[in-house]
Amino acid sequence: MLTEQSSPYWHLCWAYDGSTEFMTHAVEFLRAGLAAGERVWFVVPGAAEPVRDQLLGVRDFADALRTGAAQVHCLAGAYTSTAVIDPASQVAAYRSATRDAVTDGYTGLRVAADATELVRTPTQRDAFARYEQQVNEMMRTEAFRAMCAYDRTQLGEPAIAELACLHPEHNLGHQQFRLYAVPMRQGQVALAGELDPSNHALFRTALDRAELHPVDDELVLEADELRFLDHRALIHLNEYARDRHATVVLRAARSGVARLAALLDLPALRVEAAR
Amino acid sequence: MRTGPAAGRTGYFHEALCYRSEEELLAVVVPFLIGGVEANEPTFVALGERTGNLVRAALPADAKVEFLSGGDVYGRPTAAIRMYRQLLADLVADGATQIRIIGEVPPVGLGPTWDWWARYESAINRAYDDWPLWSMCAYDTRSTAPEVLADVAATHPCFAAPDGRHVPSADYVAPETFLSQVRPMPPDPIQVAPPLVDLLDPTAAQARAAVHQVGQGRLRADEFDDFVVAVSETVTNGLRHGRSPVRFRVWADADRIVATVSDTGTGPVDPYAGLLPSANGTPGGLGLWITHQSCNHVTSHRDAEGFTLRLTAGRPLGA
Numbered sequence: 001m002l003t004e005q006s007s008p009y010w011h012l013c014w015a016y017d018g019s020t021e022f023m024t025h026a027v028e029f030l031r032a033g034l035a036a037g038e039r040v041w042f043v044v045p046g047a048a049e050p051v052r053d054q055l056l057g058v059r060d061f062a063d064a065l066r067t068g069a070a071q072v073h074c075l076a077g078a079y080t081s082t083a084v085i086d087p088a089s090q091v092a093a094y095r096s097a098t099r100d101a102v103t104d105g106y107t108g109l110r111v112a113a114d115a116t117e118l119v120r121t122p123t124q125r126d127a128f129a130r131y132e133q134q135v136n137e138m139m140r141t142e143a144f145r146a147m148c149a150y151d152r153t154q155l156g157e158p159a160i161a162e163l164a165c166l167h168p169e170h171n172l173g174h175q176q177f178r179l180y181a182v183p184m185r186q187g188q189v190a191l192a193g194e195l196d197p198s199n200h201a202l203f204r205t206a207l208d209r210a211e212l213h214p215v216d217d218e219l220v221l222e223a224d225e226l227r228f229l230d231h232r233a234l235i236h237l238n239e240y241a242r243d244r245h246a247t248v249v250l251r252a253a254r255s256g257v258a259r260l261a262a263l264l265d266l267p268a269l270r271v272e273a274a275r
Numbered sequence: 276m277r278t279g280p281a282a283g284r285t286g287y288f289h290e291a292l293c294y295r296s297e298e299e300l301l302a303v304v305v306p307f308l309i310g311g312v313e314a315n316e317p318t319f320v321a322l323g324e325r326t327g328n329l330v331r332a333a334l335p336a337d338a339k340v341e342f343l344s345g346g347d348v349y350g351r352p353t354a355a356i357r358m359y360r361q362l363l364a365d366l367v368a369d370g371a372t373q374i375r376i377i378g379e380v381p382p383v384g385l386g387p388t389w390d391w392w393a394r395y396e397s398a399i400n401r402a403y404d405d406w407p408l409w410s411m412c413a414y415d416t417r418s419t420a421p422e423v424l425a426d427v428a429a430t431h432p433c434f435a436a437p438d439g440r441h442v443p444s445a446d447y448v449a450p451e452t453f454l455s456q457v458r459p460m461p462p463d464p465i466q467v468a469p470p471l472v473d474l475l476d477p478t479a480a481q482a483r484a485a486v487h488q489v490g491q492g493r494l495r496a497d498e499f500d501d502f503v504v505a506v507s508e509t510v511t512n513g514l515r516h517g518r519s520p521v522r523f524r525v526w527a528d529a530d531r532i533v534a535t536v537s538d539t540g541t542g543p544v545d546p547y548a549g550l551l552p553s554a555n556g557t558p559g560g561l562g563l564w565i566t567h568q569s570c571n572h573v574t575s576h577r578d579a580e581g582f583t584l585r586l587t588a589g590r591p592l593g594a
Contacts, residue, residue, distance in 0.1 A: 178420055196479045197511055230507060251363060256500035263357070263565060 010110075010145035011136055011180070013170035015152045015160045022149050023054075026112035029147045030070065031060050033110030038145070039101035040070050041078060043113035048072040069106070075117055082117065084124050087131035091138050098144040108143025116151040125162050129209040132166040136181035165199075165206045177226075179206050187220030187251055188212050195229040203233060207240055214246035224252035224274055232271060234261055241268035277373040277407055278314040279307075280433075280441040286404040291431035292377070292411045293424065299437040300326065300413060301333045304377050307411060307435070311375035312339050317366050321348045321378035326413065330377070349381050352395035353550050353567035356402050363406040363516035377412040382418075388572045388592030389423050390458050397453040398550040411505065430455055444514035451510050454546035459584060460576035463533045463592055465526045469588070472525035472534075482510040482523050489525055490532045494589045501569035502532060502588035508569075509536045509584050517582065531589035541576060542582030549573060 011062060012029070016022040025123045028039040044051045052072040055061040064070035075082050080089045098109040119125045138144060148167065150160045157172065164170035168190070177193035189210060195203055204255035212219050219241060234257075250271045258271040281288035294300040308330070320330055321343040340563060349355055359376075363507045366374050376463075384392045396412065403410070414427055426435075428446040430453060436442055457581030463467060472485040488507050490499060513521035517538030545553060549567040553560020563584075569575050572587040 194480060194483070196507055197515070198478060198480065226427065226505065228503065230479075230504070230511070231561060254500060255497055256504060257498075259501065260504060262567060 010147075010222040011132075011139060011167050011169070012147040013160070013164040013167035014147055014149045015157070015164065015170070015172055016149055016238040017152050022114060022151070026078070026149065027055075027061070029112050030110060033108075034060055034064050034069060035111075038143070039068070039104070039106040039108070040064070041097075041109065041111040041113075042070070042072045043075060043078040043111060043115075044072065045075055045114050046116050048074045048077065049222060064247045067128075070103075074107065075113075075115075078111070078113065079118065084127045085118060085131050087127060087134045091132050091134045094135065094144055094146075095142055097139055098142045102143060102159060104256065107256065108145065110145040112147040112149065114149045114151070116149070117156055119150065119155065119163060119272045125159060126209065129163055129166055129206070130211065132163055133179075133181065136168070140181060140183060161199075161202060162170070162205065165202060166209065177203060177206075179203075179210055182222050184215075187222040187249070188215065190222040190225065191229075191250070192223075192225035192227075194227050197230070200232055200236070204236060209234075214244055217246050218249050219244070219246050220249045220251055222252060223250040223254075223257065226250070226253060226257070229257065231250060231260060233250055233266060238264075238266035238269040277409075278316065279310060279373075280410060281373065281407070281409045283406065287400060287406065288409040288433070289400055289403070289431055289558075290409075290411045290433045290435040291427050291444070292413045292435045293416050293419075293427065294413065294437065297329055297418050300415075301329065301443070302437045303411070303439075304330055304413070305333050306439070307338050307375060307377060308334060309338065311373075314373070314397075316373045316375055317341070317371050318538070318580040319374070319376040319378075319416050321376060322413065323379060323381055326379060340399040342522055348378065349384065351568055351571070352398075353564060355395065356399060356550060357568070359399075360402060363403060363408055364460050367406050373407045376408065377413060378410065379413040383591060383594045385419055385423055387461070387463075388574075388587075388591050388593060389420075389426070390460075390574050391567075391572060393423075393426040393430060393458075394454055394550060396427065396449075397450040398547055400430070400432065400450045401547070402551055408453060409592055451546050454550075455491070456575050458574075460574055460583070463526070463585075463587065464530075465528045465531060466535075468526060470524035470526050472523065474523045475520045477510060477521070477523050479507045479511045482543075483507050485523070486521055486525060486532070486534065490527055490588075491531060493527055493532060498571075498588055502534075502586065505569040505573075505586050505588075506534055506536075509534075509567050512536075512562050513538045513584075516543075531587065531592075534586045535583050536586075537581055539581035542577055542584075 014025055033040040056065060061070055080093050095109050101109040117256040119128045138231050164172045165176055165178055177195050177199060179191055182190045237248045248269050255273040258273040261269055261271045281293055292303050294444040305510050308318050320327060344555050380392045428444050431444055432447045434442045434444055471489040483503050510523055513536045518540035522537045524535050548560055549563040552564045570586045570588050575584045
C-alpha cells in the first residue's frame with residue numbers, strides 16, 4: 001500500500017520483491033507520464049536493449065520508443081556516477097534532462113529507475129539519501145517526476161527505509177515517517193507519518209542527510225500529516241535547531257504536539273497547532 | 276525572614292487541615308491568610324468553589340490574597356506539581372521569603388482515584404522542599420473516607436488544629452517509604468468485561484493503532500490524542516525497561532477508556548516516577564511523567580506476576 005499522496009511533486013519510493021513486480025509498476029508509472037505528455041525514462045540495471053525490446057510489445061510504449069518520448073537507459077546512461085553518487089551533479093544532470101524534454105515540447109521528464117545497484121553499501125546509501133532530498137528540492141522548480149525502485153530481496157527493508165523516508169511517497173507501510181521538500185510557502189520540508197523509538201535512529205540520520213538550511217533563523221517543518229511523534233523526537237528537534245542557532249517550527253501540527261512540547265521546555269522549538 | 280510556625284526552617288512546611296465544620300475551617304484559614312498578607316508574603320487560595328467562596332466572604336474585602344482556580348490547579352497531580360514548582364520558583368526569584376497556600380483536592384479526587392492524590396501529597400514533601408513554602412491541605416472529615424484520612428496522616432508531617440496549634444503527625448512516613456508501598460488496584464468496573472484489545476509484546480505503533488481502532492469517537496479529540504501519547508510511552512517503557520512479555524489490554528465504554536500495560540518485571544525503581552520528571556536520567560522517567568499528565572488517572576500495582584500500569588482517559592471513575 002502506498003502512503004497517501006501528500007505532495008504536489010511525484011517522487012515515489014517503490015520496494016519490490018521481484019523484477020516482474022518492478023516492471024509492472026514502472027510501466028504503470030511511466031504510462032501515466034506518457035498520457036500527461038511527459039518524456040519518460042526507464043532506467044534499468046544491466047543492458048538497456050533487452051528491456052527496450054520487451055517494452056516494444058507493451059501497450060502505449062511502441063510508438064513512444066520510436067519517437068523518443070520513451071527511452072530506456074542503463075544506470076550509467078542516467079547517473080553521473082554508479083559508484084558513489086555525487087548528489088549535486090546528479091541533480092544537475094536530471095535538471096538538464098528535464099529542461100531538454102521541455103525544450104523538445106514535452107511537459108516534463110518522468111523517470112522510473114531501479115537504483116538497487118547504487119545503494120548497496122552504507123557509503124553509497126548516505127550519498128544517495130542526500131541526493132534524494134536534493135532532488136525533492138529540485139522538483140520545486142522543475143517538471144521532474146521519479147519513481148526510485150529498490151530490490152527488497154537484495155537490500156533488505158532497513159536499507160530501503162533509509163531512502164524511503166526521504167520520499168513523499170513509499171510502499172513500506174504506513175508506520176514509517178517521511179521527510180521531504182515541499183513548496184517553500186509551506187516550509188523547508190514536510191514531516192509526515194509516525195515517529196517513536198522504533199525509528200528515532202533513522203529519523204536522526206534522515207534529518208542530518210536532509211541538510212536543511214534555516215531561513216531567517218527558522219527551519220519550518222510542515223506537520224499536517226504527522227500523525228504521531230513522541231517526546232524524544234521533540235527533544236531531538238530542539239537540539240537539532242539549537243545546534244544550528246535556529247528555531248524549528250512545526251507548522252500545522254496536531255494540538256497534542258503543542259501540549260507535549262509545552263511540558264518539555266524546548267526553547268528552540270515552536271509548535272503552530274492546526275486545531 | 277519566615278513567619279509563623281515555619282520560622283527558622285528551610286524548605287517546605289506541609290500541614291493538613293482536617294476540619295469538622297465551616298467554623299473550624301475558617302478558624303484556621305483566615306488567620307493563616309491574613310498573617311501571610313500582613314507579613315507581605317505571597318498568599319494563595321486554591322480551594323474549590325464552595326470552600327473558596329466561604330473563605331473569600333470571611334476575609335476583608337481588600338485582603339491581598341490571590342485566588343487560584345482550585346479545579347484547574349488540581350486536575351492532575353503531576354500537572355499540579357509542575358505548576359506549583361514554577362510558581363514557587365518565580366516567587367522566590369522575585370524575593371519572596373515565604374509563600375503561603377491553602378489548597379484542597381477536589382471531591383472527585385477523594386474517590387476511586389484517591390491513590391494518585393495520596394502519592395501527590397507524599398511526593399510534594401520533596402517536590403516543594405526547594406522553596407520556603409508553608410501550605411495547608413484542607414480535608415472535610417465529614418465527607419472524607421477513613422482510609423483517605425489515614426493517608427493524609429501518613430503524608431503530612433503536621434496538622435494545623437482549629438485551636439491554632441501545629442501538631443506533628445505521629446503517622447507520617449517519609450515519601451520514599453510511602454511511595455514504595457504496594458497499594459491495591461481495584462479493577463475499574465469496565466474491566467469486568469473481556470478486553471477489546473489484548474496484545475502480547477506489541478510495538479508502540481501497534482498499541483497506538485489498536486487504541487485508534489477501538490477508542491476513537493469515545494472521547495474529546497484532544498483527550499484522545501493525549502491518551503494515545505500515554506499508551507505509546509507506557510508500552511515503550513514496558514518493552515525497553517520491563518521484562519517480556521509485555522501485555523497490553525484495552526477496555527472502553529461510552530465515555531471512558533482504560534488501558535493496562537503489564538510486564539513480568541518489578542516496575543520503576545524511582546519512588547517519584549511519574550510525579551516528577553526524572554532528575555537523574557532514570558530509565559523511562561520522562562515518559563511516565565508525561566503519561567501522568569496525559570490521562571485522567573494513572574495507577575500502578577506490583578504483585579508476584581509483575582508490574583502493571585493502568586491508564587484511564589475520559590470520565591474518571593467516581594466523577
